[in-house]
Amino acid sequence: MKTDKRTDFYTLNYRRNQLETELDKIREAVSGREESFLPRITDEEGKRDPEKVETLIRAMIDNYNEYQKTWGSMHGENLQPVEGEARKLFHHILYLAIFGPGAESFQDSYSFCTNIIINKSEKYSDILKNVKNLEFFKDKAEMYWAEAYYGEYFYDENPTWTDFLNYVFSWITKKAITETYTLSPEEWDPNNTWGLWETSPEKEETTGEESAVSDNSESEASAETKTSDSSASEMKEVMVKIGGMDVPMKVHVMTEEEQAYEEYLDQLAMPEEEDTDPIPPMTQEEYDQMERETAERIREENEEAERFYQSWLGTLPDAEGFCALYLEFRELMVKPELLQHVKNAAKEIEMLLDAWLFNTGESPYALGDSYGLVSARLQNATTHLKKELMRARRLS
Numbered sequence: 001m002k003t004d005k006r007t008d009f010y011t012l013n014y015r016r017n018q019l020e021t022e023l024d025k026i027r028e029a030v031s032g033r034e035e036s037f038l039p040r041i042t043d044e045e046g047k048r049d050p051e052k053v054e055t056l057i058r059a060m061i062d063n064y065n066e067y068q069k070t071w072g073s074m075h076g077e078n079l080q081p082v083e084g085e086a087r088k089l090f091h092h093i094l095y096l097a098i099f100g101p102g103a104e105s106f107q108d109s110y111s112f113c114t115n116i117i118i119n120k121s122e123k124y125s126d127i128l129k130n131v132k133n134l135e136f137f138k139d140k141a142e143m144y145w146a147e148a149y150y151g152e153y154f155y156d157e158n159p160t161w162t163d164f165l166n167y168v169f170s171w172i173t174k175k176a177i178t179e180t181y182t183l184s185p186e187e188w189d190p191n192n193t194w195g196l197w198e199t200s201p202e203k204e205e206t207t208g209e210e211s212a213v214s215d216n217s218e219s220e221a222s223a224e225t226k227t228s229d230s231s232a233s234e235m236k237e238v239m240v241k242i243g244g245m246d247v248p249m250k251v252h253v254m255t256e257e258e259q260a261y262e263e264y265l266d267q268l269a270m271p272e273e274e275d276t277d278p279i280p281p282m283t284q285e286e287y288d289q290m291e292r293e294t295a296e297r298i299r300e301e302n303e304e305a306e307r308f309y310q311s312w313l314g315t316l317p318d319a320e321g322f323c324a325l326y327l328e329f330r331e332l333m334v335k336p337e338l339l340q341h342v343k344n345a346a347k348e349i350e351m352l353l354d355a356w357l358f359n360t361g362e363s364p365y366a367l368g369d370s371y372g373l374v375s376a377r378l379q380n381a382t383t384h385l386k387k388e389l390m391r392a393r394r395l396s
Helices: 005-031 050-075 084-099 112-118 124-132 140-156 161-173 193-198 201-205 256-269 284-313 319-332 336-343 345-360 368-395
Strands: 207-213 221-226 235-242 245-252
Touching (some): 005 345, 050 084, 050 345, 084 124, 084 336, 084 345, 124 345, 161 284, 336 345
Antiparallel strands (some): 207 221, 221 235, 235 245
16 A cells, blocks of 8 residues: 555564663663652551661762772772762752652543553652653753743643643642743843743733633633634643643644545555445534543543642642752752763763662672573574564565
């Protein structure tokens, strides 16, 4: 079947992502990162103990410094220990990753908040996933501009861990992250790009009629429909109350490329010889029913999001302290002398976790001679996979 190359690239990315997901599962199992850190930080009632969290973080950083010292001396490398503000940066990253929301929360555009709370950090791999999704900014002005300009619409793309933390900060403090800025608008937006966009005719044209989504629960949601210009995708924006604060959510209407991909998938699932009738246009009654079902689904997901939000909030020993630490972390992550640590955070935290799990014996890397069984099984799996790939090529 001849297909559009554009849709073929969707298939490429989907399969690459699927492969990386499976490889990550193998890495987590072999490294020990799939182990839970909760037994080390919870009290007798199962609640996270802040003192135990601090003890764990301190031990992990100390162990990482020992690894740096040992490995550097063995190989003649000058690996610097994590000290001073760099140590504080690592501490804040680990603290936020242990207490904060998970970063794998952007799969379903309908249930943004729900997905955040479901992915509470419980495993060492959750810490690494959060850090891998940490956004890098070269300075404070760049961070402010990106948040102010893209922040309202970040869920159109894959949001970062910082985006999630900004929302959590807003839920707890009842104020937007932009209210904490320490630079004037002239400093972070010298061309007044954001101000011009806010008052532009183009933005006014994107605003459609408001609609209300009512429910019988204590949580109320108001809906506002917005459509973009003809060259961009259409969005339905829904304002909902989460944690007592209005939070925007958008329902995505597929772009032409996404529609092409959906058609391509339909073609793959449809036998070529089958003569199918064209799908009749939707009647007004069917459209209204679809709108009611969408509103009901959003209402139910908002209620679930609120429940999970309250559940997550209950794991914080000090919500205000969490927010204060996050603001301090934001200052650290744009300091010139720490930018290299932030840029390499995923690599360094991965090594920190692996060194810790090896030292505690929780990692299969520490199995001794019996680790050979693990290595042999992986080699056998690779050999078997190569044979299956050759067979698949012959059959295609």
